[in-house]
Amino acid sequence: MAGxxxxxxxxxxxxxxxxxxxxxxxxxxxxxxxxxxxGPYLLHDLRFDAEGAVRPDMPLNRHPEASILVTRRNFGSGSSREAAVYALVDFGIKAVIAPSFGDIFASNAVNNGLLPARLPEDKIEALIARLGVDAAVMTVDLTDGVIRIGNEVIAFDLDPIWRLKLLNGWDDIDMTASHGAAIAAFRAARAKHAPHAMLPQET
Known part of the structure; x- marks a missing residue:
């Protein structure tokens, strides 16, 4: 995964x-x-009616080119299915901006390169009102931790470890591997001072 x-x-x-x-x-x-x-199944029952016809008033049907979603609280709640993140990413969504997220969803999102950016509800409501039924160009800057739309610059909240993972394209295994030198040093010291605690091939 690219950062x-x-x-x-x-x-x-x-x-x-x-x-x-x-x-x-x-x-x-x-x-x-x-x-x-x-991607074709993202928000399927909101994008299509019971007969499979496209709902023309659904925002992602009006703007299938959108790559950033601005939505309300508790996005991604419910079951832990990672496929929910796959659907967003495969559709082309790169960032979701909301007041709050389901915890497991947010963690899955970061591990798949999708940004879950948090803003206070008043900022979200202002952005929703500004966008209306249209789509607007928006820039999300991970390093500075800001969203830019028109002349407005808005700081968003993101765990610093999640920021690091997104910048580097890391999942949890990559994050652990980034500490490889420290892990190897600890293992060597442990083998020297407590050989009885090591497996035979590690001593």
Missing amino acids: WNIIEGRAVALPQDNIDTDQLIPARFMSVPRKDGY
């Missing part, structure tokens, strides 16, 4: 609370092989 520093893309408002992982990708689509891509 990134700056995203410049089209932002669209999705003015709903509590968009859960079953809405992000309904369970009936999760048997599709990952290699085939989950």
